Amino acid sequence: APTLWLLIAARAVQGLGAALMMALTLAFVAETVTKDRIGSAMGLLGAMSAIGTTLGPSLGGLLIAGFGWRAIFLVNVPLGVLTFALAWRALPTRSKTAQADRGTFDVMGTALLALTLAAYALAMTLGRGNFGLLNVGLLVAAGIGVFLFAAAQASVKNPLIQLASFRDYQLSASLAMSLVVATVMMATLVVAPFYLSRGLGLDAAMVGLVLSTGPLVSALSALVAGRLTDRFGAHKMMVAGLLSLTTGTFLLSLAMVTLGIAGYVVPITVTCIGYALFQTSNNAAVMAGISAGQRGVVSGLLNLSRNLGLITGASLMGAIFAVASAEKHQSIGLLSSEAARGMQVTFQTATVLALIALVLALLSARAAGRTESRGS
Template structure:
C-alpha cells in the first residue's frame, strides 16, 4: 500500500495521483519525442559534425537498441525495487545523457550519449504505465490513461514539427538541450508528488535476464541493420539466434519456480486474453506510427518542394486533433466499452493511411495532406488510452511492472519492425522501377498491419472486469 493512501482503498488521494501524472507523462513524452525528432535534424548533424550517412544512422540506432533491449528487465526491476525509484533514476540518466548529446563535439560521442539516453528511456517507459495502474483505482483510471495515451500519440506526431522549428531557429544541439531543464523539473516534482510504491523483495532470475538481453539484442540489431547490410548472412544468423534464444527464454520462464526464482515475465499474463490482444495490437500500432511520417516527409520535401518546417506543419493537424481528443476519450473510457473505442481508433488509423496513400500523388493538391492528417489524428486519439486501459486492467498489482515491460517491449519491437519494413519496402519498390507512387504504397503496407491490430482489439472483453485473483490494490497483492 502506498504511503498517505486514502483509508480503505490502498490508493493515494486523487489530488496527489493527478499531480503525479505531470512528471510521469512529461518524462514519457520526452523519450517518445526523441525517437522521432532526430530524423528532421539529421542533415544538420551531418553537416556540423562532418559525418556520413552510415555514421549518423547510429544516432537513431544506438538509442533504439539501448531502449528496446532492457525493457523487460527494467519492468521487473520496478516491481522489485519500487517503480518510483527506478523512474526517477531513469529520468536522471536521460537528462544527463541529453546534456551530453547537446554538447557532443563528434559523431562518436553523440552516438555514445544517445545509447545512454536510450538506457534512461528503458527505465522510464515501463514505470510510467505501472505507476498509473497502481495509483488510480479502476473507476478513475480511464481519464488518467486517456492523458497518458494522448501523450504517447502527441509525442510521435509532434517530433517532426518541433524538430523543424528548433533546427530552423537554432541548431541540432537544442533538440537535446531542451530536455535538460524539463528533466530536472521532472525529478524535483516527482520526488514530491509520486507516491512511495514499495517493491516486493524477490530473487533475481539471472539466467532469464541474460538470455532476454541477448535475445533482444540479436533481434533488434538484426532488424535495425538488415536493410543497410543488404540482408547479409550474418543478419539472418542474428535473427535466427534471437528466435532460438526467445524459445530458451520461454522455457526458462515456464520452469522458473522449479529453479527457485520468480519469472522475469510471468507467462500467466498471457492467459489473460485482453493482455495478449492488447500487446499484439500495440505492436501493430507501433509498426505504423514509428515510420508513417517518413514517406510523407519525403514526398513533401522532395516532390512538393516544401521545407522541413513547412512539411512538419502540414501534418500538424494530427497532433492538434489527438491532443484535443484527450479529455473526451478519457471520459468515454468509463462510459463506453474500451473495445469499441479501440476498434474505432484502429479503423480511423487504417482510413487515414489509405487516404494519405491517395493524397501523395502529384496530380492532387498538396493541401489534401492536412485533411488526411486530421483522420490520422482521430485514430491516434482513440487508440492509445483505451488500448492500454483494457490491456492492463486484469493485471494484478504485484505484476504491473512485468506487464508494463512486456507491453512497452511489444510497442518498441513493433516500431523497430515498422522502421525496417518501411525502409526495405521503399528500396525494393524503387529497385523494381517504382517512382513517387512507392511513398503512398508503403502507407498501404502499414494499413494492412493496422488491420491485424483491428482484428485483435475486436476480441477485447465487452465489459471491464476486475483483475484475476485477489481484489486489485495500489500496493500489490
C-alpha cells in the same frame, strides 16, 4: 570516432531512462486512479506524449540553429533535474514489507532479453537497406534468444515475465495489436517525408509543418479519447479507433497528388484520431484488468510491444516504399510519380495490417463480453 561513440552511449542511457519512465508511468497511473477514471488518465498521458513529439523536432531545430548541436543535450539537464525533483516529491514510496516480498531479481532473464532485443534491432536496422547474411544471422540469433529466454523464465522462482500471463487472450491480443499499430504508425514517420518532399514538391520547412499535423491531432484527440473510453468502455473504443485507423491508412494509400497537401492532411487526421483512441483504450483495458503485482511488468510489455513495432515499421515500411517506388533516376532524385507509387503500396500494406489489428480487437471485445456475462 570518440565523439560518435560517446553520443551512442549517451543515447543508449537516455533511451533506457525513457523506457523505464514510460513503463513506470502506466503502472503508477493504474495504481493511483480508479477504474472509472483510468481512460481519462491514459488519454492525458497520450496527449502529453504527443505534445512532446510535436515540440521535439521544432524545439531541437531552434536550439541547433541558435546555440549548436550540444544545446539539444544540455537542455535536458535542467528538465531532468526538474523531473527528478517532481518524482521524488510526488510519487509514493514502497513500504518495507512490500520491499521484502519482491523476491530476487532475474538477472539471467534480463540479460537474455536484452541480448535478444539487441539482436532483433540490429537485424532490422543494419545493412543500409540491404538485407544480407548478417541480418539473417541476427534474426536467427534473436529467435534462439526467444527460446532460451522462455526456457529460463520457466525454470526460475521469480521470473522477469510470468509466461502463464500470455494465456490470457485479451492481454496477448492487446500486445499484438500494440505491435501492429506501432508498425503502421511508423510508416507515417518514415515514408511521409519522402512523399511530401518528392511527391508534392514541398520544401523542408513546409514538410516539417505538415508532418506536425499528426502529433498535434493525436494530442488533441487523446484527451477526448480518454473521456469516451470511460463512458463507453475500452473495448468498444478500441474497435472504433481501429476502424478510424484503417480508414485513414486506406485514404493514404490512394496518395492523390492532385489534391496537394489536403490529400495528405485529411487522411493523416483520420489516422491519428484512430491511433489516439486505440492507444488510450488499449492501455486502459490492459492496466485495468491486471493485479497490482503485475502492473509494472505488464506496462513494460506494452511499451516493449510498441517499441518492437516501431523498429519493425521503420525497417519493413521503409523497405516496401523503396521497392515500390523503384527509384531509377538517381541522378535527378525520386520522381513525383515514383514517390506516389511508393506511398500507395506502403499504405496498402499498412491497411492490411490495420485490418488484422481490427479483427483482433473484435475478437477481444467478444471475449470480454463473454467474461462479463459469466461474471454477472
